[in-house]
Amino acid sequence: MQALPVIGITMGDPASIGPEIAIKALLEQEIYNQCKPLLVGDAAVFQHIIDQLQLPATINVIKHVSEAKFTLGKIDVYDLGMTNIADLKFGEISAECGEASFQAVKKVIELALDGQLDATVTGPINKKSINEAGHHYAGHTEIYAHYTNTKKYAMLLVEDKMKVIHVSTHVxxxxxxxxxxxxxxxxxTELLRNGMIQLGETNLKIGIAGLNPHAGDSGLFGTEEATDIQPAVDELLAAGYDVEGPVPPDTMFAKAATGYYGGVVAMYHDQGHIPFKLAGFKWNAEKGQMDSVKGVNITMGLPIIRTSVDHGTAFEIAGKGIASHDAMVLAIESAVKLSRYKKANTW
Structure with a gap:
């Protein structure tokens, strides 16, 4: 057990599915086989979920990482005591929940920077709630960048054969x-290649998307491909990168889904997120719910490891016990891979 990495997992927004999927993930024996997981947030919120959903777990409330037991069924919670359970209403935006979720994120960053955690995993937060609490960030990525003083960073999405990084996200x-x-x-692209290597990807061929329809079609539909994307591709090829582009995105992602590319570069948020979620999210029309939600969000460029579920708060099903914890399990497993790579390559 001494060799296993310690992974801090935030609860996300208390009114979301975050606490539920965190508890469910930590009821999996395989998680404890791979790491030493502990939850960071409010013990009262996690206990409320356990009681409401009648989950087979108890809570070990801690105030220091050294107090954690890392025992299946007895979940360690680094308690911040921010949420008043009497006021908690699932599925509702509130400044109180925004503050609680923000402080959990800030705490795991502090613990990781202090060397007490080997990696961090984040549950879903509500951007409006944290902004109502007075924390004006577009999301987790920006919070991590601020508190780690990181200037060069990017969002990397990972699900099976699909690995997507973005030139821009929340703008x-x-x-x-x-x-x-x-x-x-x-x-x-450099951050993507580094991430692929750290995750054990052997196919390092990278597709770089065009911005415009048909990748500009020789300037008929836009000039960004000629002025910036092709010059970037040329520079990367000269540096020894195995890159291809600018590739029309409607064909690039179809090829990426088959594993032709080890990773791809999307020019903006929805260009990358839509095909990624089509690959990883499985909607059951008959039941009116997701059967499976798979996908991991990794912030590349940070001095600490941060992975996350790549889905939102799902307020509409919060507290109902039907949320899929697949993405949380994958996020934890990715954090373990990254921490192992970091440990093996740190002297």
Whole structure:
């Protein structure tokens, strides 16, 4: 057990499915075979979920990582005591829940920077709730970048054969187009390749998407491919990267899903997220719910490891016991892989 990495997992928004999927994931024996997991957030919220859903677990409340037992069925919770259970309403936006979820994220960052955690995993937060609490961030990625003083970072999505990094994420579409610059494309491609290696990917061929329909079609539908994307591809090829592009995105992602590319570069948020979620999210129309939600969000470029579920708070099903914890399990497993690589390559 001494060799297993210690993984801190945030509860996410207390009114979301975050606490539920965290508890469910830590009821899997395989998680304890791979790591030493502990939850960071409010013990009262996790206990409320256990009681409401009648889950086979108890809580070990701790105030220091050294107090954790890492025992299946007796879940360690680094308690911040932020949430008043009497006021908690599942599925509702609130400043109180925003504050609780934000403080959990801030705490795992502090613990990881202090060397008490080998990696961090985040549950889903509600951006409006954290902003109502006075924390004006677009999401987890920006919070981590701020508190680790990181300037060069990017969002990497991982699910089976699909690995997608983004030139830009939480900005308007207009700004996203303006952000398609050669320097940024080179930077995120370098981060993608590093992430692929750290995750054990052997196929290092990278597809780089065009921005415009048909990748601009020789300038008929836009010039960004000629002015910035192709020059980035040329620079990467000269540096020894196995890259291809600019590739029309409607064909690039079809090829990526088969494993032709080990990873791909998307120019903006929805260009990457839509095909990624089509691959990993399985909707059951008859039941009116997701059968499976798979996908991991990794922030590349940080001095600490951060993975996350790649889905939202799912307020509409919070507290009902039907949330899939597949993505949380995958996020924890990815954090373990990254921590092992980091340990093996740190002297």
């Amino acid at each position: 308007s579409l207009r700004q996203a187009c303006d952000n398609v610059k050669k320097e940024r494309i080179v930077q995120v």
